[in-house]
Every structure is written in C-alpha cells, then in structure tokens.
Amino acid sequence: MKSTLQSGLDYEFKFTVPDNKTVPYLYPEAEEFQAMPKVFGTGFMVGLFEWACIKAINPHLDWPNEQTVGTDVKLSHIAATPPGFTVTVKLRLEKIDGKRLLFHVEAHDGVDLISEGTHERFIIDAAKFNEKVTRKSEIERITE
Structure with a gap:
C-alpha cells in the first residue's frame, strides 16, 4: 500500500447497462430469474460497486x-x-484501518438514485492469497 492511499479519496465511475447485466442473466439456469423483469440485477450492481472501488484504489497499491x-x-x-441507461457510481474511501478499507458508495442512473450504502474491502498479498486457495482446493480434492 502506497502512502497516497488516504481517507477522503473520491472516485466516480460510469457504466452503461447492457442486456446481459439484467436479472435474467444473473443465473441463466434459474427458471425464477428467467421470468423476472429485464432490469439491472442487484448481483451485477454489487459487482459494479466492487469494480469501482478497485479502480479507485489500484493506483495506490502495488x-x-x-x-x-x-x-x-x-x-x-x-x-x-433498464438496459441502455448509464449508471454513475460515486464513492468515498471513508476509513482505512490497517488493511481494511471502508467505502461509502452510491449509484444514480440519470433519473433515480438506485443504490446507497457501504462496502468494505481488505488489502491482500495476491500470491499468498492464491496459495491459500490452492491449498484449500487440494484439501477438497482429498476429501472427495
């Protein structure tokens, strides 16, 4: 983590919602989702917030x-x-507690505020994290 990563960091990210980010595409194998309206899916919205936070802080990480x-x-x-609308995500890094990062996030689609809340992320060493996941996968294969 670089010294440039500071509380108060503001970031804005825009994303135009394509058809494949609507509810029926969330789990195509789920019959229930297939019957739902073709609007931006909550699961995809969560991913959009994560993506925006990552984009905001990556320049301040190694x-x-x-x-x-x-x-x-x-x-x-x-x-x-609906698809075709551009969602604007605004975020602020509210708090840094060691490797824990707390963001305030909100999104607007040009007509309505569509979401607001908080998102927490944790800084990891990618190589160590991937090693742990590999070990966990090997344990699972042994127990099958």
Missing part, C-alpha cells in the same frame, strides 16, 4: 501484487434501471 477482496456489502437497491 498492483497486481497487492489486490483487494470484498469482505462486506451493505446496500439498498431502490430503483429499477
């Missing part, structure tokens, strides 16, 4: 050796967004 993983999400999803 990326790709240092990366961040999401550890907590507390969001509303208060308005539907």
Whole structure:
C-alpha cells in the first residue's frame, strides 16, 4: 500500500447497462430469474460497486501484487434501471484501518438514485492469497 492511499479519496465511475447485466442473466439456469423483469440485477450492481472501488484504489497499491477482496456489502437497491441507461457510481474511501478499507458508495442512473450504502474491502498479498486457495482446493480434492 502506497502512502497516497488516504481517507477522503473520491472516485466516480460510469457504466452503461447492457442486456446481459439484467436479472435474467444473473443465473441463466434459474427458471425464477428467467421470468423476472429485464432490469439491472442487484448481483451485477454489487459487482459494479466492487469494480469501482478497485479502480479507485489500484493506483495506490502495488498492483497486481497487492489486490483487494470484498469482505462486506451493505446496500439498498431502490430503483429499477433498464438496459441502455448509464449508471454513475460515486464513492468515498471513508476509513482505512490497517488493511481494511471502508467505502461509502452510491449509484444514480440519470433519473433515480438506485443504490446507497457501504462496502468494505481488505488489502491482500495476491500470491499468498492464491496459495491459500490452492491449498484449500487440494484439501477438497482429498476429501472427495
């Protein structure tokens, strides 16, 4: 983590919602999702917030050796967004506690505020993290 990573960092990110980021595409194998409206899916919205936070802080990390993983999400999803609309994500890095980063996030689709909340990320050493995941995968294969 570089010394440039400071609380108060503001960032804005824009994303135009394509058809394949609507609810029916969230889990194509789920019949229930297939019957739902073709609007920006909450699961995709969470991913968009994660992506925006990553884009905001990567210049302040030793990326790709240092990366961040999401550890907590507390969001509303208060308005539907059809495909073709551009969602603007605004975020602020509110707090740095060691390797823990807490963001305030919100999104607007040009008509409505569609979401607001907090997102927590944790800075990791990518190589060490990947080693742990590999070991876990090997344990799973042994127990099968």
